[in-house]
Amino acid sequence: MSVIESCKKAKAVKYEAAALSTDQKNNILYAVANELVSSASDIIEANKKDMEKGRANGLPEGLLDRLMLDAKRIEGIAEGIRQVAALPDPIGEVSNMSRRPNGLMIGQKRVPMGVIGVIYEARPNVTADVFALCFKTGNVTILRGGKDAFESNFAIVNVIHKVLIENGLSEDICTMLTDTTHEGAALFMKQREYVDLLIPRGGAGLIRSVVENANIPVIETGTGNCHIFVDESADMDMALDIIENAKTQRIGVCNAAESLVVHENILDKFLPALEERLKKVSLFADEKAISLLKNASPASEDDFYTEYLDYKLSIKTVKNVEEAIAHINEHNTGHSESIITKSYENANKFLDGIDAACVYVNASTRFTDGFEFGFGAEIGISTQKLHARGPMGLLALTSYKYIIYGNGQIR
């Protein structure tokens, strides 16, 4: 089916999805979870085709690992869907209802966004994840996954369709685009007439392409050039623990630390201890810092703009918290930044001055995550300021409308 035809069909069922009760939505989500587990062998069969093609095409090991599905991973996907089913449904809540002087009662009612498109890479778990979050909030989903996961995505969407149809609903509530060409993606991004929101999930290149080309409102997600500033008064052990955690606990994630900013007065004590602690990490340091390190390379200006997603860390020396804030605001991607300090004044300056989705005092940047924030789910981490910022839970997939109760008011 053509991209535009698919988008039209998706839009045509958006009021069907929006009208579902919480019970209906939850029952269907539990049924999808169960059906995924009982169809595991079909899904694994489909996944094998993707894996074979991926190996033949020379896909890197990391991507193959993200692509691979087995019984345990499918159980994990099903469990994720059950968790979404168990969350409170935000749709229908009315807030800020108040009475105007003329007697009109005006309130905001939480409603679905409508049709949500998600463009992502070859990670079949995202297929089920995104459907669950969008469906729970009464939205229609249009999935445009990477072509390397086509068979796996198709098998998962088949299960979802089966359950939707068994429950008397239109399968178009979960639409998968079968055109996986670049032209197809480019066309999809222009369907503002049919799609209310577009979320790219993937690497920096994918996100840039969506942001540049879409005419649909986009939420930019994911890129994280996260900093940790070690202030003069920092507790050294705490700083080392946090940096080790933020840099090395998982290197490929957007909330991992990529750059260290260090107060010049503690360089000589702190840097040797840091090097001792981060043995697996290559350090790229500025002029002041490099002389105190045994194995560091000189940092270029490029290093300070780089999200390594690797065992690499850049190091910048600053005179004070103001310089740290200016350096971070210049180089960051608006994701997560942390200060390690004992100073009340500097903690507050950092919290006020840093322009990012999440600003930490004395904690690891790795906590920037929908589950860690208590949302019970996550559709991504927004690095823009419009609509949603930081980890996005179910609320980010909703909008509101004003409802107004009158009894004949005119102006």
Added chain:
Amino acid sequence: MSVIESCKKAKAVKYEAAALSTDQKNNILYAVANELVSSASDIIEANKKDMEKGRANGLPEGLLDRLMLDAKRIEGIAEGIRQVAALPDPIGEVSNMSRRPNGLMIGQKRVPMGVIGVIYEARPNVTADVFALCFKTGNVTILRGGKDAFESNFAIVNVIHKVLIENGLSEDICTMLTDTTHEGAALFMKQREYVDLLIPRGGAGLIRSVVENANIPVIETGTGNCHIFVDESADMDMALDIIENAKTQRIGVCNAAESLVVHENILDKFLPALEERLKKVSLFADEKAISLLKNASPASEDDFYTEYLDYKLSIKTVKNVEEAIAHINEHNTGHSESIITKSYENANKFLDGIDAACVYVNASTRFTDGFEFGFGAEIGISTQKLHARGPMGLLALTSYKYIIYGNGQIR
């Protein structure tokens, strides 16, 4: 100065604007209001040049009227700025602060959007208005007004610059683009690197062009193909009062009614009374309705999609509330819709089923307005679902960041 240079300079001062205290911002707004009044003769002089050029270029009377400034209108503009100064400052408020199981305290802090660009037509009052709203919320403003108001806008921005400089601030906090070509506007819309939010204020053509061409996040505003549905059980007098108000109180505004949807069972009683009441209004009616009207023309499918902004009204007959909802959702622009009914069930169906920013029961659509909603200000009326929907007050010009207090937490 080139568009890009202006955008760079604006971005360079965004932390200066964000750091201002509420008192500083309010004092400057009051000073701008006073200075506008005391510079009225200079502004009127500049406006005369625009008016002369406008007349020579054959600008329609309506546009000339919106362009014209006199002492009374400048006092009105100043009063608007004072009202914004008197509003509560949303910046800095922390909400939803809660403690996670690991002891992290996580809350959302209200922050400015950053740099806000506004593209608008030849209405010099918008220049002062937009600056006041953006400045009150700690944002930098980039103004791109219509070329027909260039001299007037320049004079107003000069006053703002004078006050900013007198208060030790950078004049770039209020930047006016001097390139008023179409190419300049097209270039401006692509400056995502420097501009955080773009708001078009003007006619449907301007808004469409911004939505199609911008890579900056946009809030779509303004177009209103608003409907009133007269249900079978409607109080006829109330319906006539509301329709007369919504259609004729001001015809050129986006919250004016453009289309009537009538229950088929009341056509014969209601339509003659309507025609009697709306003597100045040309009616465009469907087949069932037209036979009951003396002077109506047949409505084409195009009529039902048209925002007339004129003494014209389309009329559609429906069998029931479900058909009314479907017709409205198909033809509306997501602005404001009203049902006139005595039925509890149908009122609720309408409130649930209509997809629009503002859904009314028994009231005029003309109330869709930031002042009528009690926001004390309005930057526009959003017809999209992302970020802000309906009348936008100060909050729509802000974002939030998560602030997280830890004491050494790692994952």
